[in-house]
């Protein structure tokens with residue numbers, strides 16, 4: 001049985017004050033979360049504070065991005081070892097906003113995935129098609145291409161220590177959630193593709209759904225066979241909403 005994982009992606013939101021109160025709220029509600037493991041991914045600058053506030057709790061934390069480089073002249077970047085210094089357990093790589101707004105290519109995402117793994121940080125690898133690609137009927141090709149970049153660099157076994165998040169770009173922040181069937185179809189395709197290479201890894205790898213998941217649609221999405229959790233943007237910014245999703249898992 002794969003454990004359900006619910007990960008918040010705060011994106012570029014929050015302040016010292018709002019994050020402190022969000023984390024207090026989440027910690028206070030964790031006793032009612034029975035099945036899901038819970039992670040929050042925070043903007044870099046708040047990671048030390050998040051680490052401190054979560055030190056005595058079962059909530060894990062991650063970063064939203066990472067440099068593919070180990071160290072050196074990369075102004076403005078944050079390395080895996082820096083994230084390690086604060087005990088960061090997870091990092092989102094290849095989020096569609098990184099791909100579409102910052103020009104991150106499949107190969108860059110694969111290098112970031114490799115850098116995280118090398119440092120013992122679990123990558124949450126985001127895959128997903130745009131609306132145009134879905135309408136053209138090339139969803140599977142797009143997701144396969146994005147996944148292949150990582151598999152070619154790091155091998156299928158690497159997924160044993162990683163998480164995948166299927167996030168259709170058209171569903172992110174739009175309120176237009178994929179139906180449970182639409183999401184399940186792509187999750188099944190991803191797991192099947194991995195199974196063709198390594199059945200054991202395919203059985204174990206957690207595949208999260210992301211894209212307007214909220215308290216009212218989480219239960220149905222999470223009940224699908226190949227949906228093992230969620231990557232939550234907007235609904236992760238309020239403790240009550242986030243906890244409702246965690247409890248649905």
Ligand code: PGA
Pocket residue numbers: 009167171172173174175210211212213231232233234235
């Ligand atoms: P959303 O974002 O839940 O606000 O749609 C999800 C994500 O971008 O990870």
